Amino acid sequence: MVQGTASDVGKSIITAALCRIFKQDGWRVAPFKSQNMSLNSYVTWDGREIGRAQGMQADACGILATTDMNPILLKPVREMASQVVVHGKPLRDYDAREYRERYLPTAERIVCEALDRLRSAYDVVVLEGAGSPAEINLKDRDIVNMRMAGWADAPVILVADIDRGGVFASIVGTMELLEPEERERVVGFVINKFRGDPALLQPGLDWLEVRTGKPVIGVLPYMPRLDLEDEDSLSLDNRRTADEQDEETAAKLDGFLDIAVIRLPRISNFTDIDPLRAEPDVKVRFVGSGEAWGCPDAVIIPGSKNTVEDLEWLRTSGLAARIKRHAEDGGFLAGICGGYEMMGRKLLDPLGVESDRGEAEGLGLFPFHIRFAERKRTVRVSGTTSLYGEAPVEGYEIHMGDAEFEAPALHPFRLKAIVASGESSLYEEGVRSPDGKVWGTFMHGVMNNDEFRRGWLNELRQAKGLSALPVGCRYHDRREEAFDRLAEHARKHLNMEYIYGLLGRKEERD
Secondary structure, three states, rough: OEEOHHHHHHHHHHHHHHHHHHHHHOOEEEEEOEEOOOOOEEEEEOEEEEHHHHHHHHHOOOOOOHHOOOOOOEEEEOEEEEEEEEOOEEEEEEEHHHHHHHHHHHHHHHHHHHHHHHHHOEEEEEEHHHHHOOOOHHHHHHHOOOOHHHHHHHOOEEEOOOOOOOOHEEEEEHHHHHHHHHHHEEEEEEEEEEOOOOOHHHHHHHHHHHHHHHOOEEEEEEOOOOOOOOOOOHHHHHHHHHHHHHHHHHHHOOOOOOEEOOOOEEEEEEHHHHHHOOOEEEEEEOOOOHHOOOOOOOOOOOOOOHHHHHHHHHHHHOOHHHHHHHHOOOEEEEEEEEHHHHOEEEEEOOOOOOOOOEEEEOOOOOHHHHHHHEEEEEEEEEEEEEEEEOEEEEEEEEEEEEEOOOOOEOOOOOEEOOOOOOOOOHHHHHEEOOOOOOEEEEOOOOOHHHHHHHHHHHHHHHHOOOOOOOOOHHHHHHHHHHHHHHHHHHHEEHHHHHHHHHHOOOOOOO
């Protein structure tokens, strides 16, 4: 099991690295995180919703993701309240106290049964914790850190992020707050995101091993631009330094594209943007205020867990007016899922699915209204689009709102749901303006489609008087290369012989 001294120290990435290494060495391996809190989600092959990180880790294992890999997903809907998703389907919204007191006893059985099924189907299961195991106010009802490790009888590797500062204090402090049997379960430490001369760190490592009686299993140097999906919006803040450096590189290019992504307070599935960040002629900026607007070549309104409240924030921040003016002046604008919902005339929520407001005004860019339903649509889809030449597309939908059109409109996508029965009819999806500059879709992952993405970028280039470019970035291949690069990096800097010893297995399968 991989646990961490805090959130965003690299647990998900190190779990993915171990998953790919075990796969490369011939083992059948699967990831597991009993409870995940994230607005970045993933739709499994059978139309169920799990945390994005576990979907990414399943890809590292070379297997199809299932809900057993993340049986409970918490999606924050407002302060101190989350939608509880159990085995890929929404159960209900709980506030923090009610969830902890009323549902966690039931959740214990659910997560243990899911883990048992994985252990019966795979040679190795790599568990991931959440946040810190030393949250003493939460430990008595914990189902994701040390109690989970105890139920699984799993050795625990503790990860700390040296980039935050105070790495030795964070490790020793965490160990001090654990119970004696929990400290015994920790078998070593990994220090992540190291920059600098390893020789200067060695005296600290020696002291740490003497102080705790536990080995340092590895020191992982910082890997810039790994290009694997982030778990939650905490990582957006940590992206800024790297993105600012990329801006300097992009500015030296002959005609880069400036794409502004609206940084909604309740932004979800912002991994939709990652393929754009991988393109060499693109600079992506997350914009959270009118002052940061600049002169974008295109604007993207991404997904939102609470479309109504984020739409109100757009208005109070002044960004709604800028977005409408941008579209009216002939600018390029795209809306994905929640961003698409905002483009209509009204949002109707009579059942209080997303907020306590029964109705809200949309941006009024297209003749439809959104009606929120009690049942969430989660499905993988594939088909074609005619937006910028005929191109194949595939992705997934996760939404509780349905678009009801009040007048004829142009629908740029023809999709078919991918269902277990294999039977599904084509349907028209999304909307576009007559010139194709403004469009919206419920389909997450639309930018992962190489031909479509480059077609859209070439429209932006031609509008700037630049020549079109061929498809250069193959995003799926890039991710596979990233997994292999991550595994090579981890093999070089982790004591894999020690880790295999913990499992009682050899490094390569016979």
